Amino acid sequence: MTSTIETPTERPTATAASAPGVRLRRTVRSSEFTLVAIAVIGFVALTLTTDGNMLSSGTLAAFFRFLAVPMIIGLAQMVVLAIGQMNLSVGVLTGFCAMVAAWAMLEAGLPAPLAVPGAMLLGAAVGLGNGLLVVFTRINAFIVTLATMTIIDGLRYGVNGPGTYQDYSAGLQELGQASLLGFPVVFLLACVVAAGVWFFFARTVPGRHLLASGGSPFAARLSGVSNDRSILLAHTLSGLLAGVAAVLTLAQSGSVNASIGDDLLLPSFAAPIIGGVALAGGVVSVLGTCLAAFIVRLVDVTQAQFAINRRWVDLIVGAVVLGVVLSGAIRQKLSRRSS
């Protein structure tokens, strides 16, 4: 997303000669490349050490099925990071949308084809609310979403108390279990959404404007970009993606309760940040975010395969991220020295 999406068709002759070499070197040094390498190596290593169990259809399906939501939730955070803000409410919002949709299907008798877009709309609406609060009060989004997170948390619990909803929609749950070409449908859907997000940021006018606002708000404003609109758009999109995550959760899990989303806040930051998204805004990486989610999922599965204590996993994940941080800094230093 950062540099790899640029596919210049022609270049002035002066630089053309060195271009392929430069591009190759740049690709190799990009954080996406590192992530691809880690993901591939990790996956192969895990496959080898589990005697190929990783490649059995059940394991693969479980692997990708539970990758869908972290991917989407990472993207939901990424779109606000793109404007240099944060959305602490993504996790609870996912839970809230899931609970409302389940409630709509079970207690209001709404059919799934209505409840699903309803959940997404709800997410977008709440996101828009976050955006409006940020724009009108000019309070830091971190704090605004901290407050709305508390509110949504209350609402999420209010839907059904501590109870669990089950059997809301046979069709939706079938979809959650279905596979296409060996991949779970939920994962493929997540990929489609990710592609959409990539397209939005790479190719569309609002997407570019949003990134410009994130990169240098003042410059964007002077170029006629409305930063307020970018903020609203980013938060709405974030909410919409949380709604999508809610729908995927509903489909794949078969039961939901007010705890849905509690596990999403930290991963929502981990994925884009490991994926190379700058917290300062202006840079996004859809591929990096998805790859980071993939790597985190690998850690999960490794833990299950080898029955490692979860606490060790936390320790290892923390250490690995710190390691990536350090290696990134070292890589940068090396590349600077060599150039």
Add this chain to the structure above:
Amino acid sequence: MKQDDNPSPPEAARQAARLPLWANPRIGLVVLLIALIALFTTLRPAFLNTQLTLVPMQSDISVYAVVGLSQLAVLSLGHMNMAVGRMAAMSAFAAGLLHDRLDAPLIVCLLGGLATGALLGALAGLIIARTGVNSFVVTLALDFALIGLVSLLYATFTDGVAFGGLPAGMSALRTDTFADYCAGDVCGPEIPLLAPIALVAALGVGLLFRWSRIGREVLMTGANAKAALLSGIPVNLRVVQAHALSGLLAGLAGFLLSANNGSFSAGVGDGFLLPSFLAPVLGGTLLVGGAVSVLGTVLGTGITQVIYKGLNLLQFQVDELKLYIGLVLLAALSLDRLRHVLAERRGVPA
């Protein structure tokens, strides 16, 4: 938003004359605090019950003010410390271990805990300074690592989750107020023993950022790291120091909470993260660095705790409670924002 700067006397007088009272952020907070107390007292007279409301509230304010100061220490740089809670937990573990294994007295346990926190903070600071990676990322990763480490340590050194005993005198910190101590007929006020510890911390941090060279240089680093470097400030050292201070204060908060809860346990610090941001931000400290307000942080803590206590007294159910906490917070923040905008419109810096 500046750390309580006193302009030179004649200017101070001139500015004070120009400045409407409500335009002072600290006064705004005090007014808000009083309004909230008045509101809750009207709704629930029990709000002024000394033994059951005011004393426990002071203990909580003491703990969370230190938590807020811990975050403030790095907000001064424009950094964040996502690992406040876990640094507190590690400190509490160290203090507990000192007591459990070496039978160390209270003060040694406290110092050991503080040292542990400071070291962890310094570690985070060192990584940030060395790699230049965003503090959010580094401390988040550190938090993850420490979550794991804390419980592994407790699993190794205790029968699972907590140390059995407390050093002598620590229960007194929890249970006693100065009213329990009398010289002749004169007894102290109904203030818990924890409060002065937090007060000393607040004064220390205030002194640091207002008058000390190190504190000011930290603020300058937060304001513009490049310019700081070119002004001869050892920027990396200041980053490490600010994070170490954050860790130290997190450690102190962990100790105070352990005293308040009555044990050194793995759960210490679990709920620190959000309040740690809330108090400084409510108090007017920006997330961009370069300026802090210690008094504001303490007031911010006071306001959040009063809101919690008041809503608790109103006996809301879970969902309503959360709803109202969020709404009241938003309202408080928006009011402050409104004050700021009005002040700006009148041409006075707020």
Add this chain to the structure above:
Amino acid sequence: MLLAEGLIKSFPGVRALDGATLKLAAGSVHALLGENGAGKSTLVKILTGVYRPDGGRVLLDGAEVHFGSPLEALRAGIGVVHQERNLVPEFSIAENIALQHLPHRGGVVDRTRMRAEARRCLGLLDLDLDPDTRVAELSVAQAQLVEIAKALSVDTRVLLLDEPTASLTGEEADRLYAIVRKLTAAGHAVVLVSHKLEEVFAVADTVTVLRDGHSVAQAQPLSGYTRDGIVDLMVGRAYASVRLADRTVDRAAVPALELTGVSTGHGHRDVSLSVARGEILGLYGLVGAGRTELAKALLGLGEITGGEVRVHGTPVRIRDVGQALRQYRIGYVPEDRKGEGLFLEQPIARNVGVTVWRRLARLGLIPDRGERRVVDEYTELLGIRLASPQQLAGQLSGGNQQKVSLAKWLAAECDILIVDEPTVGIDVRTKAAFHELIARLAGQGMAILLISSDLPEVVTLADRIVVLGEGAVRGELANDHDYDAVSQRVIRLIHAAPAAA
């Protein structure tokens, strides 16, 4: 064509514009002049919808207009290059140029058209840059040119240029002015804000002079003025250019700062130069010659890979700026004052005091009184115009900001001072005051290394001039303050092949 009347604009504590008037005619280049802080940029920003005026009105072709946003101004045909850099660093050149009107098909950016458009605009300026290059990778001058290209990309009837040549070489500036002439020939109006009066006289037709936020000369033909007349108007009184006092430099003494055969990690090779006490050494070179990097390497911010640096005769190895300051008393006034020289969001007092805290501190605490004394002393010495020492540095005008950036080092009592591009974007009077100040400091025995791309400045101030090109010393010459002769020799040194030896 465009008339702005009685514009008023206040910022907290400052009235930036106080009834300013600007009248533009089609087909002319209109110079907008004034000292630092006179309100030029504020006026430009009001005309382009960045700020809303507190009073006054703007008429375009006789009809009153209100610009709510930069886009509205743009739609009305008003293009601008602001004084500050305003590009999105992570975007390509092409996208930055087209950002205000991204060509698209149904919301999807048409990248081919975008590149073509960018190439056209870059072509106007004869710029051979790949439109796909990220702006972050450009040099300051290149970025400035891209910004001009961006302003040219829209078909504007009025083009406002706020100090467009501050970081351009003479050649690049000439190219810009060629285009300006082409535009005016086609009936456009161009407003030029600049502190380089030579350029102004060469290009502009009419002039408006601002002083303290109001116009003291309104749309007068420039031919009616002499240079001194304009300066008098800007300053508000008869202005006599000062003659700098003669200084004598004791060359026999050990040089205060001496470099022998220094090479750096940034590509400098075999750089040798020396500055004596009381001497001003001019370090001249084109933008990108590597002077800033050399200075930073000296301060320990870059790697010195070979050669020797001596301070007062002792070989030194400087680790960081702190050590340079405390142990060797070397100060550095950076070229990028907003990014590196100042803490914009901090009070002036702290900006000045930052280097002396260590000296003032008692038990690690800084007494307010001591700090205030130092701050007062140096703000007075440099004539910094401020409302109060508690005012934020960012609220000062450019010239005063630069003075604050210098005050810090004077307060630190340095005896070697490196000044990097001290007068970029600074008005004539302040510039002269600066020159006087620098000369006085040298007169008091300070060793000064003056880095500047402003040849007249170097010729005015320096005792000797070292010309740097591509990281190597091209030559050194004594300065006899005869501008024509010296400048000839300097230019010849620059264009000579890199020294064979």
Add this chain to the structure above:
Amino acid sequence: TKKEEEPEGAAGALTAAQVKVALVPGGAHPYFQPWKDAGTKAKADFAFGDVTFNETAGWDQTKQNDVLTSLAAQGYNAFGIFGVAPESINSTFENLKKQGFKVGSLASCPAGDKNLADFCLSTDVQEAAYKAAKAAVEAMGGQGNLVHLTGNKVDSNTQRRIAGVQKAVDETGGKVKLLDTITDIDKDLQTAQKAVADLLAAKGSQVNAIVTTAYNPAVAAAGGVKQAKLPIKVIAIDDDPTIIQGIKNGEVAATVLQNPVGQAYVGSYALLKLAEGCTMATPGVIIDSGSFVVNAANATTYENDRQAKTDFLKKDFDEKYLTCAK
């Protein structure tokens, strides 16, 4: 000098109408929902002043302490508490008792062997886990591989559950192997579901039974095993409608019920009695509120057993645990 402690408990005997009972769980959880009705029923049956149910503690000991003092300030004077942090809840009990309030530790006892509440009426979690594991062993035919899913590892109750399961496994003399104990998956449902899916993917074919001793893992295991269509026996916990439904459908082999109703109902009763002037025969006594294995055979009738246990508990309080003046 420190002031002399005033004699405590001087509040004296209250009349039933003056007794206000607060039932305070550690946070919102389905397990505690029956407390509401049980409390109300106790109030009607024993005619005490008031009863309230407050689950706003949010699994945070500091917040729970705050909730408790707030309730006390509101006039509640008898507390049935599920302590968030068993390792430090004794301090909370001590605080409350010092102010003359009656305190019962409900559904969980403090860590260690000291209980500073007047009594602890709780499931013997080790016993319940043991029973659940026994049921699992039985369901898998006495041999094979067992997996244990449970909650927060740094909680002394979890440690007890792990011990209970281990005991049952040990008793099989090696015929049943405890393949894995997965902790920390009770925080939220999705984590539990993911853990179950990964477990089944990694070792689904080896696992013969799963015993769960926490709510979210139980729901997740029932659903996960059903989705994976594996012949794994799931032993759940509690009687949430989804789980009872599972038993009836055959997706869940059995569940181990606890006795929240008894805890709240009898607990309220005991608190009332204490407030009226009775004392505990053994202060801090720990009482098992019972646990019951429910499978398809008794899925419709288990409520009777539980009611019987509750009645029995109340009788025990009257006869054994309480010493009343009159």
